[in-house]
Amino acid sequence: MAFRVLVVGGYGNFGSIVCRHLIAMSGIELVISGRDPRKLQAKVDELRASSGKPCESWCGNAMGAEFKSALGALDIQWVIHTGGPFQGQSYAVAENCIEAGVNYCDLADCRIFVSGIAALDVRAREAGVAILSGCSSVPTLSSALIDQQRHRFQRIDSIEHGISSSAKMPGLSTIEGVLAYAGKPIRQLKDGQVHEVSGWQGLKLRKMPQLGTRLLANVDVPDLDIFAARYGAHTLGFQAGAGLKLAGIANFLLAQAVKIGLVRDHAPWAARLHRCGLLFEGLDDGKSAMFIDVHGIGTDGKSLSMTVQLTAKNGKGPEIPSCAAVALAAKLAGGYLPEPGARPCVGEITVEEYMAAINEPQSLSIAVDFSQGKGVQP
Numbered sequence: 018m019a020f021r022v023l024v025v026g027g028y029g030n031f032g033s034i035v036c037r038h039l040i041a042m043s044g045i046e047l048v049i050s051g052r053d054p055r056k057l058q059a060k061v062d063e064l065r066a067s068s069g070k071p072c073e074s075w076c077g078n079a080m081g082a083e084f085k086s087a088l089g090a091l092d093i094q095w096v097i098h099t100g101g102p103f104q105g106q107s108y109a110v111a112e113n114c115i116e117a118g119v120n121y122c123d124l125a126d127c128r129i130f131v132s133g134i135a136a137l138d139v140r141a142r143e144a145g146v147a148i149l150s151g152c153s154s155v156p157t158l159s160s161a162l163i164d165q166q167r168h169r170f171q172r173i174d175s176i177e178h179g180i181s182s183s184a185k186m187p188g189l190s191t192i193e194g195v196l197a198y199a200g201k202p203i204r205q206l207k208d209g210q211v212h213e214v215s216g217w218q219g220l221k222l223r224k225m226p227q228l229g230t231r232l233l234a235n236v237d238v239p240d241l242d243i244f245a246a247r248y249g250a251h252t253l254g255f256q257a258g259a260g261l262k263l264a265g266i267a268n269f270l271l272a273q274a275v276k277i278g279l280v281r282d283h284a285p286w287a288a289r290l291h292r293c294g295l296l297f298e299g300l301d302d303g304k305s306a307m308f309i310d311v312h313g314i315g316t317d318g319k320s321l322s323m324t325v326q327l328t329a330k331n332g333k334g335p336e337i338p339s340c341a342a343v344a345l346a347a348k349l350a351g352g353y354l355p356e357p358g359a360r361p362c363v364g365e366i367t368v369e370e371y372m373a374a375i376n377e378p379q380s381l382s383i384a385v386d387f388s389q390g391k392g393v394q395p
Contacts, residue, residue, distance in 0.1 A: 019046040020350035023093045025079045026100030028060035030188035031124055034339035040068045044350045048073040048091055080109035088117040095349055097342045098123035102194030103130040111137055115144045122152040122342055131239035137359035148359035155238045157341040158371055160363040162309055162325050171314045175252035176244050178309040181231040183334050184260035184301035186294040193287045200275030203237045209251040217272035227328050228304050232265035233258040243361055261297055305334030322388045333380040344374035
């Protein structure tokens with residue numbers, strides 16, 4: 018029996034990537050949903066033409082009460098929610114899935130949204146369904162990369178990581194989401210103490226193999242809540258930036274304007290910056306990367322440092338946040354059953370499963386480097 022998956026926002030930026038992968042997978046029957054009937058039909062026609070396989074659709078509001086009955090009528094077994102931005106969004110889609118008895122994941126990278134999903138845990142367990150939030154670059158891939166090498170560490174003290182994207186502009190909703198915390202306080206950890214930094218400030222240059230020097234700034238992600246408990250780290254930080262340094266400077270200036278009260282609503286400025294970014298896409302080198310710096314104590318009692326970098330070339334960066342959900346759907350179609358409950362999506366898939374879902378070995382590579390120090394008292 019085929020595994021029936023519904024993608025909410027299937028004609029959007031990330032939803033389109035998810036659907037392109039799923040429609041080509043054996044054992045999966047794809048249904049896509051959205052509110053715009055014209056865009057929805059166009060995407061269905063495109064997917065059918067490219068794959069030669071059937072693709073169904075449901076036009077409506079996945080946050081509305083009618084979504085619950087639609088899930089039953091369509092015999093859906095798994096919902097992938099790609100309809101961001103998730104900043105300020107309710108859990109209505111997940112709640113509809115719980116009431117319909119359908120498993121769910123989303124591509125959220127919003128710290129408040131992903132961490133807050135635990136509020137649905139009791140209801141999800143009672144319904145016997147898994148509600149997994151943050152099925153994306155962070156925290157799913159970031160945690161998988163650390164988990165892959167966790168056995169080398171007796172203790173992890175600090176994790177500093179981040180993402181440098183290419184200059185290719187994502188959709189406007191993504192830009193609105195990531196700029197929502199421009200100039201706003203972000204809680205990080207330093208030596209076990211909470212300290213605040215300002216979103217899209219704290220500019221730093223980082224030399225990255227294959228990418229050259231990239232400009233990074235403070236960004237809020239779910240990992241900053243999850244990694245302290247998961248790995249015992251006492252210092253946690255995350256930074257991100259785009260391929261063009263000019264974009265990082267523009268984000269910094271917006272953050273400063275918000276911080277001092279010159280700008281009260283970031284959304285109009287997000288739209289302006291999005292339009293400006295489109296003008297500079299011709300300078301895109303098509304290279305993106307996630308990096309993770311881990312410091313702690315190795316199994317031999319000596320200090321141990323690790324740097325991991327996942328590099329995407331040829332414009333394949335957007336595949337990375339999209340394909341966590343693809344990897345998970347493939348695993349579920351193969352018989353995997355996640356534990357019931359509502360939680361951040363960590364520990365559900367491995368790096369190998371993630372990379373297999375993207376299936377771009379010529380464009381993606383992972384480099385892992387270790388350095389050791391002197392013996393340290395555990």
